[in-house]
Amino acid sequence: MIWRPPRASWNAPSRKDAALTDTTTFLATRRSIPIPLLAAPAPDGAELDQILQIASRVPDHGKLAPWRFILYRGDAANDLGKALAELAEAREGAPLGEARQRAESTRLSRSPLVIAIVSTAREHVKIPVWEQVLSAGAAAMNLVTAVHARGYGANWVTEWIAYDEDAKALLGIAADEKVVGFVHVGTPQDAPTERPRPDLADIVTEARAREAK
Numbered sequence: 001m002i003w004r005p006p007r008a009s010w011n012a013p014s015r016k017d018a019a020l021t022d023t024t025t026f027l028a029t030r031r032s033i034p035i036p037l038l039a040a041p042a043p044d045g046a047e048l049d050q051i052l053q054i055a056s057r058v059p060d061h062g063k064l065a066p067w068r069f070i071l072y073r074g075d076a077a078n079d080l081g082k083a084l085a086e087l088a089e090a091r092e093g094a095p096l097g098e099a100r101q102r103a104e105s106t107r108l109s110r111s112p113l114v115i116a117i118v119s120t121a122r123e124h125v126k127i128p129v130w131e132q133v134l135s136a137g138a139a140a141m142n143l144v145t146a147v148h149a150r151g152y153g154a155n156w157v158t159e160w161i162a163y164d165e166d167a168k169a170l171l172g173i174a175a176d177e178k179v180v181g182f183v184h185v186g187t188p189q190d191a192p193t194e195r196p197r198p199d200l201a202d203i204v205t206e207a208r209a210r211e212a213k
């Protein structure tokens with residue numbers, strides 16, 4: 001069933017409460033979908049534009065927009081997969097086995113759409129690079145959330161191609177840019193199983209006032 005985002009009305013307290021409940025349930029139950037379960041269709045046109053708009057609507061100290069998105073789909077995804085397989089083969093100096101050949105050549109076409117989130121953070125007089133990178137992470141998470149909110153599934157991976165300069169160049173990513181993630185997008189063919197989540201007791205502490213002298 002497609003989860004439809006509530007139309008929040010922030011002026012009416014009763015509607016607001018209802019909207020927040022729905023949003024909370026959505027956020028509390030969202031899960032990544034394994035890539036093999038992401039089939040066509042993927043969002044496109046105005047729906048994809050809306051997802052990308054939401055991804056770019058994130059906290060961004062200094063309004064630098066220190067991130068960008070690249071879409072891989074269709075013939076381009078197939079062709080770039082072949083190029084990645086050739087690169088892997090050249091690296092290893094021997095023909096890839098059948099399974100490996102398939103894995104590399106379908107790296108960007110296992111799902112109907114892959115969206116790279118690229119950090120374009122650079123030194124700035126006021127805004128630390130760290131904060132620019134954090135904003136890019138927020139953009140990636142907003143993208144994942146928006147995809148799920150539209151009733152599709154997403155999975156955020158990096159894999160070797162995120163850290164290999166030759167692979168990055170093939171994919172249109174400059175040496176001074178960093179891959180935040182490749183988000184695979186499609187229509188879930190099955191519900192994912194839940195995974196263990198951290199215990200709040202392990203990750204939350206309460207700050208205490210200093211001891212009185």
Ligand SMILES: Cc1cc2nc3c(=O)[nH]c(=O)nc-3n(C[C@H](O)[C@H](O)[C@H](O)COP(=O)(O)O)c2cc1C
Nearest residue numbers: 030031032033034155156157158159160180181195
């Ligand atoms: C930056 C980043 C990189 C990741 N790279 C990979 C990866 O290369 N391969 C992989 O199997 N999972 C990777 N993951 C984890 C998947 O996204 C994983 O399916 C996800 O953590 C599931 O979380 P969820 O159940 O909250 O959706 C990565 C996660 C992050 C945040």
